[in-house]
Amino acid sequence: MAGYRPEDRELFEREATGLYEQVLADGGLAIDDPRIAADSPQRRAFDLLVDLGLLQLDGVRTTWRPVEPSNAQSRVVTPLGTEGARLIDESARWASAFAGLSQSWRRSPASSESGPFLYLHGEAISPYLTALVNDAQEELLTAQPQTTRSAKTVADAASRDIAALERGLSMRTLYQHSARRHSATHKYVARVTEHGAEVRTLDEFFNRMIVVDRRVALIPAPDDLATAVVVREPAIVAYFVDIFERAFARARPFTSAERNVLREIATEQRSMTIRMLIEGHSDAVSAKRLGVSPRTYAGYVADLKEEYDVETRFQLGYVMGTRGIAGQDDDAPGE
Template identity: 80%
Template sequence: MAGLQPEDRELFEDEATSLYEQILAEGGLAADDSRLAGTTPVRRAFDLLTELGLLQLDETRKTWRPVEPSNAQSRVVTPLGTEGARLIDESARWAKAFSNLTQSWRRSPAATESGPFLYLHGEAISPYLTAIIGDAETELLTAQPQTTRSAKTVAEGAVRDVAALKRGISMRTIYQHSARRHPATHKYVADVTRHGAEVRTLDEFFNRMIVVDRRVALIPAADSLATAVVVREPAIVAYLVDVFERAFARGRPFASGEQKVMKEIATEQRSMTMRMLIEGHADAVSAKRLGVSARTYAGYVAELKDEYDAETRFQLGYIMGQRGIAGQETSGG
């Protein structure tokens, strides 16, 4: 049925459905019912019911009678479903046309003339990222060092990445160990691994990076987290891929033997906390390196103080130095 708008559906849900059920219970509605006068909500609901063919006038009794809804439903829903399918097909055709155009641009001199680097700022980053992942043909490599992303951002990433995986794109991701304590990341990992992605975690800090088809990389700018750099220089992209491969080889599978792995990870984070203390890093820097909050890092330090019977951080560092501890140990001192 042509002409129906979202506000018509809202009126149908809020007012017309109740009126229809009331008329059904009463066996009809008199044509001269006072509630139909003027432009009241009841009158608007009544007009919609008659437009949809859910009420029919009994001329003999001058009464509006309810009509079985299935015919009206098919007149409303079937065209909408047909139009939805048409729009989805049209959207796919436009996407394919743009994809072909993009491939032509990449092969043209214009792509080279635009330079191997592109700086993106603020809100421009997410649409660009969605576009290049949508254009991926074979592989996605991603490194996500921190778990400060909101649940909404992680969920949006899951939708985007699962769509790529369903197209047959292979995907490998590295997180820091702290991601294992982030519920939204757990759900994301469950979603993408179900579709074939591989996810591992590391104890060490690394910068965020996304590499698409080993031809384009997205990395943060050195001076601003709100700026990203798109890299298309083949030698630099190859170098970044090599860095990723080495890190991924050292990572631990996200959900393999989780209880045992979590114990090993706790040991690795303990050792890294020691290294941060021995090297004299500030708490904020150390927390970032471990991918945890400053409060969590302070808890790690407090545990080491208790373990080594130290009252201050200075004393803790002195005791570890006296015992020759270098932060590479795999068990308690």
């Protein structure tokens, strides 16, 4: 029996099962039934049922009779399960072989011949990052400034990071405060913290960065989100680690259950919005630095105009200036 493709399974689910149930209800299907004529829309579904052995001609070869499906199921499912197990084993063997090569590469003079910087483009980034994390031995430091990643991307990251944590790695992750309003990120944080990761949020803007074992860093290329730079120069990586440590020390634990923390975070976001207005940044730039959408940022500004009882941004700037409001966290609302 030939192997079946995903499109065959889709046809089976979409049409063939319904036809089989009709034949069951009718007790059979005449060979001249119009539903299985050569030009009938159901002909492909019928042919699939015959190929699967779910319909067979009776002794006088005038009627197709339904056949109990368990035998056909085993003929289809068992080979797929066997092949799946074989592929998983083969995948593990390939991974083990490549892991040995990676260790040999790091120990060889050739590893330094490509220089301290490597540029990755487009689809090459994700596989390289996965391999880098899989090869980590001690620590992962990650900074994610915005929460625009899709739910699938976050889920994939969770699976990858949990596997690293289960190997005994330590992991610290830094987000902006806006991440607390992103449901996919909440799920990610809940999963990784259960396995020992530490996650915090900060009101300040920072660039995306991943540091593995304090020996290699992955950062975005300037003005090109489709390009990443792998940095292996020890002095530069150490500098990145120092920046991360300072930011992480100022950040707040990602714990949405603490109401006091959430109130303090709201105050910090309010203060940063004021600073963006005072410094004259555009809405797009300000929204990016707060890690929110331009629409959300416009809502922050609207709240400030209502708070200070003004109608325009010019009036808002004037009132805040006369009251000495500078966007510091100790600027109480309404002062």
